[in-house]
Amino acid sequence: MESMxxxxxxxxxxxxxxxxxxxKHRNRQDKFIIxxxxxxxxxxxSSYPIITIYYCPELFPSEAxxxxxxxxxxxSAFQLIRMHTSAFSKSSYREGPDGLIALSEAKExxxxxxxxxxxxxxxxxxxxxxxxxxxxxxxSAEGSGxxxxxLNNCLLDTYNPNAIxxxxxxxxxxxxxxxxxxxxxxxxxxxxxxxxxxxPNTNNSYSEHSYTNRTALFIGSESHGLxxxxxxxxDHLIHIPxxxxxxxxxxxxxxxxxxxxxxxxxxx
Numbered sequence: 001m002e003s004m005x006x007x008x009x010x011x012x013x014x015x016x017x018x019x020x021x022x023x024k025h026r027n028r029q030d031k032f033i034i035x036x037x038x039x040x041x042x043x044x045x046s047s048y049p050i051i052t053i054y055y056c057p058e059l060f061p062s063e064a065x066x067x068x069x070x071x072x073x074x075x076s077a078f079q080l081i082r083m084h085t086s087a088f089s090k091s092s093y094r095e096g097p098d099g100l101i102a103l104s105e106a107k108e109x110x111x112x113x114x115x116x117x118x119x120x121x122x123x124x125x126x127x128x129x130x131x132x133x134x135x136x137x138x139x140s141a142e143g144s145g146x147x148x149x150x151l152n153n154c155l156l157d158t159y160n161p162n163a164i165x166x167x168x169x170x171x172x173x174x175x176x177x178x179x180x181x182x183x184x185x186x187x188x189x190x191x192x193x194x195x196x197x198x199x200p201n202t203n204n205s206y207s208e209h210s211y212t213n214r215t216a217l218f219i220g221s222e223s224h225g226l227x228x229x230x231x232x233x234x235d236h237l238i239h240i241p242x243x244x245x246x247x248x249x250x251x252x253x254x255x256x257x258x259x260x261x262x263x264x265x266x267x268x
Contacts, residue, residue, distance in 0.1 A: 004081045006054075009090035013054070013081065017091040017101060023157050026106070032159035034102040035094055037065055039169030046172040049105040052079045056088035059099030068100070093161045106159060109177050111187050114148055119213045119266050121145065122193065123259065124184065126152045126230055127221035128251070134158075135166020136252035137219075141174060142167075144259040145266075148175040150216075152184060152230075185233045188216050197226055197234035198258060200248070206238040211262045219258075222251040 006013055019025040020033045031051070034043050043050060055069050072078050083091065091101055123146045128134050134156060141149055156163065158176050179187075188195055196209065197218040218234055220226030231237065240249065240257055249257075 005084075006081060006087045007084040009087050011087060013052075014083075014087050014091045017054070017103070020103075021093055021161060023160070026157065026159055030106045032104060032106055032164075033093070033161060034104055034164060034169070035092065035100065035161065036098055036165070036169070037062075037068060037100055039164055039172075040100055040102055041068070042169035042172045043102065043104060048107065048172055050078060050102050051105060052081055052103045054081050054083050054088065054091065054101045054103075056083045056085055056097075056099040058085050059088060059097055061098050065099060094165070109175050111150075111177060111179060111183075114175060114177075116191060116214070117147065120147045120193075120215075121259075121262055121266070122148050122150060122188075122216045123255070124150045124152060124179075124195075124216055124218045124230075125154060126218065126226055127224060128154045128219075129156065129221050129223065131156050131160040131162035132166045133222065133250070133252045134160070135163045135168075135171070137255050138163070138167040138171045138174065138176075140252065140256035140259055142170040144256070144263040146174065146259060148177060150177050150179045150184060152179055152181055153227075154178075181229060194236070195234045196236050196238055196258075197231050198239065198254065199226060199231060199237050200239050202237035202239050204236065204238050206240050206258050207261055209236060209238050211265045215262055215266075217255075217258055217262065219251065219255050 017033055020031060026032045034040055060066055073080060123141050158171060164171060193214045193216040194212045195216045195218060218226055218230050240254055
C-alpha cells in the first residue's frame with residue numbers, strides 16, 4: 001500500500017536511488033534499481049525480492065502503467081511510494097522515464113543450484129566490457145533457449161542499469177552466475193558438457209559443427225576475444241565465416257548467430 005509521497009529531489013530515497021547507479025553502492029547494499037514497466041513485470045514474474053516501487057502517474061505513457069500500480073496496491077508484499085515529477089526525474093536514470101522505478105535485493109546463485117537437463121545449453125561469457133552488449137546477449141540467450149549464463153572475469157555487474165535496459169528485463173528470466181575460471185572448467189567436465197569456443201583462428205565453421213546434448217558456448221570480449229586458457233580448455237573451436245571487408249562482428253551479434261544454430265540443431 002502507498003505509505004509516502006515524496007516531493008523533494010533532496011529526499012533520502014531519491015539520493016539512494018541515484019547512488020545505486022554506481023556499482024560500488026550496489027555491491028555495498030546488495031541492492032539495485034529496476035526501471036520501466038516491462039522490466040518490472042519480468043522481475044515480479046521471476047520472483048525477484050522487490051522492496052519498494054516508486055511511481056509518478058504524471059509520467060505514465062499508457063493505461064497499462066496505471067493498471068499495474070492499481071493491481072499492486074492491493075498486494076501488501078510491495079511498498080508503493082508516489083513521487084512528484086521533480087523527485088522522480090532526479091531518481092530516474094533514463095531519458096524519457098515511464099514513471100516506474102523499483103528497489104530490489106540482488107540474487108546470488110551458485111553452479112551447484114543449477115538444475116541440468118540432458119540437452120542443456122550454457123553460455124559462458126569471459127571479460128565482457130559493455131553493459132549494452134551484455135543486455136543484448138541476454139536477450140538472444142533467453143530467446144534461443146539457453147538454460148543459464150556464466151560470467152567469468154567480466155568488467156561489469158549483472159545489475160548495471162544499462163544492462164537491465166538492453167536486456168529488456170529478460171535478465172530476470174535466466175540464472176546468471178559469476179564463476180571462477182578453474183572451478184568452471186572442472187565443473188563442466190564433471191557434468192559432461194562439451195565446451196565450444198569461438199575464435200577467428202580456426203577453419204571450423206559454427207554451422208558445420210555438431211552440437212551435442214550438453215553444450216557450453218564460450219564467448220570472449222569484443223576487444224580481446226577469449227583468453228588462451230579458455231581456448232586451451234575448450235573441446236572444440238568454431239568461427240563465423242566472413243565475406244566482404246568486415247573482419248569481425250559485434251559480440252552480441254556473433255553470440256546470437258551461434259546460439260540460434262545450437263538451438264536449431266537441438267530442436268531438429
